Amino acid sequence: MMKQRIIISISLILLLAVIGYMVFDLFFTESGRSDNPYDYGLSELRKSDSALIAYREVLQFSPGLSEIYGIATDPSDRIYVTGSNGLEIYSLEGSLISTYPFHDTAYCITVSPDGNMLFGMGDHIEIMNPEGEIITRWNPVSEESVLTSIAIRDTDIFVADAGKKIVYRYDLEGTLLNRIGEKDSLKGIPGFVIPSPYFDLGIGRDDELWVVNSGRHLFEAFRPDGTLISTWGKASMDVEGFCGCCNPSHFAILSDGSFVTSEKGIERVKVYLPSGEFKCLVAAPYQFDEGTRGLDVAVDSRERVLILDPWRNQIRIFIHKRDENHVQ
Numbered sequence: 001m002m003k004q005r006i007i008i009s010i011s012l013i014l015l016l017a018v019i020g021y022m023v024f025d026l027f028f029t030e031s032g033r034s035d036n037p038y039d040y041g042l043s044e045l046r047k048s049d050s051a052l053i054a055y056r057e058v059l060q061f062s063p064g065l066s067e068i069y070g071i072a073t074d075p076s077d078r079i080y081v082t083g084s085n086g087l088e089i090y091s092l093e094g095s096l097i098s099t100y101p102f103h104d105t106a107y108c109i110t111v112s113p114d115g116n117m118l119f120g121m122g123d124h125i126e127i128m129n130p131e132g133e134i135i136t137r138w139n140p141v142s143e144e145s146v147l148t149s150i151a152i153r154d155t156d157i158f159v160a161d162a163g164k165k166i167v168y169r170y171d172l173e174g175t176l177l178n179r180i181g182e183k184d185s186l187k188g189i190p191g192f193v194i195p196s197p198y199f200d201l202g203i204g205r206d207d208e209l210w211v212v213n214s215g216r217h218l219f220e221a222f223r224p225d226g227t228l229i230s231t232w233g234k235a236s237m238d239v240e241g242f243c244g245c246c247n248p249s250h251f252a253i254l255s256d257g258s259f260v261t262s263e264k265g266i267e268r269v270k271v272y273l274p275s276g277e278f279k280c281l282v283a284a285p286y287q288f289d290e291g292t293r294g295l296d297v298a299v300d301s302r303e304r305v306l307i308l309d310p311w312r313n314q315i316r317i318f319i320h321k322r323d324e325n326h327v328q
Contacts, residue, residue: 052239054271054280055305055318057287061094062314070108070296071308071315074115077300081308081315082106082119087128092300094315100132108296110150118157120147125159125174138174148199151209156224158209162199165192167211169224180226181211189228190216198249198264198294205257205274214246219259219276232276239270240278252297252305260305262295269297269307269318282318283307 065083072080077092084105089098106119106126115130123140125147146163157170158180167180183191192199193215201211208221208229218233234241242248244265251261257274260282267288271279282305288295289311296308305318 049239050284052281053284054321055282056321057283057316057318059094059317060314061090062312063088063090064096064099066313067105068308068310068313068315069294070106070120071298071306072109072111073298073300073306074111075113075301077302079298079300079306079315080109080111080117082109087117087119090315092302094317098132100128108147108149110152112152118150118152120150120159123147123163125150136174138170141168141176146197148197149201151201151203153203153207153209153224158201158203160199160201160211162194162197165194165199167192167201167209167222169226178224178226180209180222180224181213181220182226187228189226193246195246198246200248200250202251202253204253205255210251210253210259212248212251214248217242217247219251232272239268239281249293250296252299254299254303255301260297260299262297262307264293264295267292267295269295269305283316 063081063083065081065086065088068081068083070082078097079090079092081088085102087100087102087106088096090096104121106121108120110118112118117128119126123143123145125138126134127136129135142164144163145161147159148162149160151158155172157172159168159170161168166182169177169180171177181189181192183189192213195215198214199212201209204210204221209224211220211222213220217235218231220231221229223229235243237243242263247263247265248261249264251259253259258279259272260269261272262269267285269282271282273279292309292311294310298306300306303320307316307318309316
């Protein structure tokens with residue numbers, strides 16, 4: 001018995017010595033510090049061909065909110081910015097029009113045709129009328145809900161929930177009509193893979209619902225009843241694709257059905273044709289601070305691209321170079 005204990009003790013000492021050597025070799029030697037097998041050369045990927053950039057930055061302004069999360073526009077091209085405990089509304093030139101304080105933080109926003117503003121307040125929806133009064137509050141679907149995007153189509157309101165990895169369809173009164181995107185192999189629906197709280201949706205030119213399945217690097221189009229119509233997108237380190245764990249993080253749709261997308265990891269904003277083919281860059285990675293995340297995007301009636309840059313606490317406005325002599 002004593003002999004067995006000695007053998008076990010010696011074995012444990014040897015095992016600890018081996019582990020200690022491995023730790024030292026991996027974390028404290030020069031090779032352990034400098035050689036990273038997972039280094040994909042992101043610094044090189046941040047360098048973009050300037051010939052791909054078709055837009056120019058023409059305006060930027062800093063909201064008064066200490067943190068900014070969501071951006072939207074209305075038919076009059078007013079700019080709505082939500083963030084830490086408030087909403088700010090700006091003219092298309094970036095002049096402050098109105099400020100509304102909140103008791104909480106709105107992480108996403110959309111503006112309805114009648115001027116009401118719908119906010120994703122973490123786990124629930126609140127609606128404000130044009131006079132700035134909160135007129136209703138919808139109960140959370142789940143304590144685990146993380147609402148990240150809202151879109152309106154006729155009498156339907158669609159809400160993306162990154163916490164539950166699902167899209168809800170409501171009527172205008174807040175009644176839940178159905179869920180969209182639940183995994184169903186018989187219907188060819190793979191289910192949403194949402195590794196981080198970036199889960200965006202929007203309405204296409206033919207009134208279809210587009211949802212980013214960010215963990216699969218795909219755009220997926222649905223009918224209101226949840227029928228999957230089509231998909232596009234590919235995982236790639238090249239500018240034509242989406243890379244990382246979960247991209248794109250945000251998008252908006254131009255009047256011709258083209259998609260404006262933003263990414264994290266490799267910070268860039270791009271335009272894709274309605275068919276899903278890469279068209280051009282709006283802004284290249286070197287135009288953002290490295291590590292920037294949460295680049296929400298919106299477009300207005302003038303086809304300007306508005307980028308919410310939370311790292312710089314700025315709203316940055318870009319126009320297509322072909323329009324720079326016509327749009328100010």
